[in-house]
Amino acid sequence: MARGKQGQKDGAGRERGEVAEAPSLGRVYEGPELLGKLLEKAGATVDVAGLVERFRAAIAKDQLPPEVIPGLFEKEPRFGGPGDAMRFYSNLFGVWDLLVFGASTEEILTWVPAEHGAHEEAHEEEAAAGEVELPPRGSVAGIELPYEITEVTWQVLADMQPRERTRRQDRYANMQSELAEWARTVDGLDGAAQETLEYLCFELAEMFDNAFGDRFGAVRLRDLLNAEPAAADKVQPYAADYVAESLEEAEEDEEEPIGPDELKLLERYARQALVAMTAATKG
Numbered sequence: 016m017a018r019g020k021q022g023q024k025d026g027a028g029r030e031r032g033e034v035a036e037a038p039s040l041g042r043v044y045e046g047p048e049l050l051g052k053l054l055e056k057a058g059a060t061v062d063v064a065g066l067v068e069r070f071r072a073a074i075a076k077d078q079l080p081p082e083v084i085p086g087l088f089e090k091e092p093r094f095g096g097p098g099d100a101m102r103f104y105s106n107l108f109g110v111w112d113l114l115v116f117g118a119s120t121e122e123i124l125t126w127v128p129a130e131h132g133a134h135e136e137a138h139e140e141e142a143a144a145g146e147v148e149l150p151p152r153g154s155v156a157g158i159e160l161p162y163e164i165t166e167v168t169w170q171v172l173a174d175m176q177p178r179e180r181t182r183r184q185d186r187y188a189n190m191q192s193e194l195a196e197w198a199r200t201v202d203g204l205d206g207a208a209q210e211t212l213e214y215l216c217f218e219l220a221e222m223f224d225n226a227f228g229d230r231f232g233a234v235r236l237r238d239l240l241n242a243e244p245a246a247a248d249k250v251q252p253y254a255a256d257y258v259a260e261s262l263e264e265a266e267e268d269e270e271e272p273i274g275p276d277e278l279k280l281l282e283r284y285a286r287q288a289l290v291a292m293t294a295a296t297k298g
Contacts, residue, residue: 044109045102046126053103057092066107067123070114080111081162081253091260100170104163153228158296160222162253168222169257187217194220194234194288203280207271212281215261216288219254223292230297238294244286250293258285 044050047063054062061069066087073083084107094100110123155161172180188195198216199209223231247255262282265273273281 042108042112043105044113044123044126045106047124050106050110053099053106054087056099057088057094057103058090059087059092060089061087064120064124066110067114067120070111071120074111074114080108081256084162085256091264094170100167104166108163150225152225153230155226158227158230158250158293158298160226160251160254164222164226165253165257168225169218172218172221183221184217187220191216191220191234193236194239194291197236197239198284198288201284204277204284207265207268208273208277208281211261211265211273212284212288215258215285219258219285219289219292222254223296227296231292232295232297234288234291234295238291239287242287242290242294244283244290247286247289251289254289255286258282258289 050066051063054066059066069083069087070080073080092103094103113123113126150164155164172183175183194216195213198213201209201212204212220231220234247258259282262273262278262285265281266275266278
């Protein structure tokens with residue numbers, strides 16, 4: 016899917032693509048040993064040297080990191096928890112930034128971070144406490160969900176204690192009553208497809224709330240009904256990708272697979288929801 020670029024100029028006047036980022040997500044490279052372990056744990060098909068080669072080629076083509084990262088995996092990456100996901104993307108974007116600013120392959124492969132011990136200690140404390148969090152609520156500028164937010168939010172929700180997740184869903188149903196009711200009552204979906212749409216809308220709403228805070232207002236029924244599904248790729252490219260990946264998994268579910276007709280309708284509804292949520296966000 017096409018993704019709009021948000022570039023900056025380097026010292027040579029060359030544009031370099033960067034994603035709209037959540038300010039509190041670190042972009043810190045912690046060295047090849049740690050990154051190699053993170054790549055292996057997440058199921059990547061490349062090692063650190065292969066990653067550097069891919070990133071360097073992508074930068075030369077003025078591509079965005081999210082245009083390259085999915086290609087590092089044969090299947091969707093999996094993490095032990097949100098802490099692993101945050102640390103993984105922090106290191107990937109850290110490598111990207113170093114390459115953009117002229118670091119050589121040898122420098123990346125022999126990198127020793129200045130505060131390696133401090134990073135290790137901080138992450139060990141987070142892991143022990145089980146309290147790795149998303150960037151501060153409302154810290155993202157603009158109205159486009161960053162790649163990092165879409166990836167980390169679903170991980171946080173998946174690893175959340177059931178009671179806390181239920182509390183979040185209850186809050187969502189109260190704050191976004193028209194969206195929740197619409198997702199529950201749309202025509203043509205039953206069983207697993209209905210439940211998938213309801214949970215997808217909840218996940219997407221959590222992403223918007225995490226990123227934009229109070230700028231994300233109540234989604235209105237009229238906007239849901241009038242939303243053009245095809246616009247989702249333009250207004251929310253990374254979240255639209257997430258929807259597509261989620262529906263691929265739903266289609267392949269062995270216990271409750273969703274048929275092609277329902278899947279097509281489900282995708283249309285999810286993309287309508289995404290466009291309507293964007294309309295409810297103040298720029």
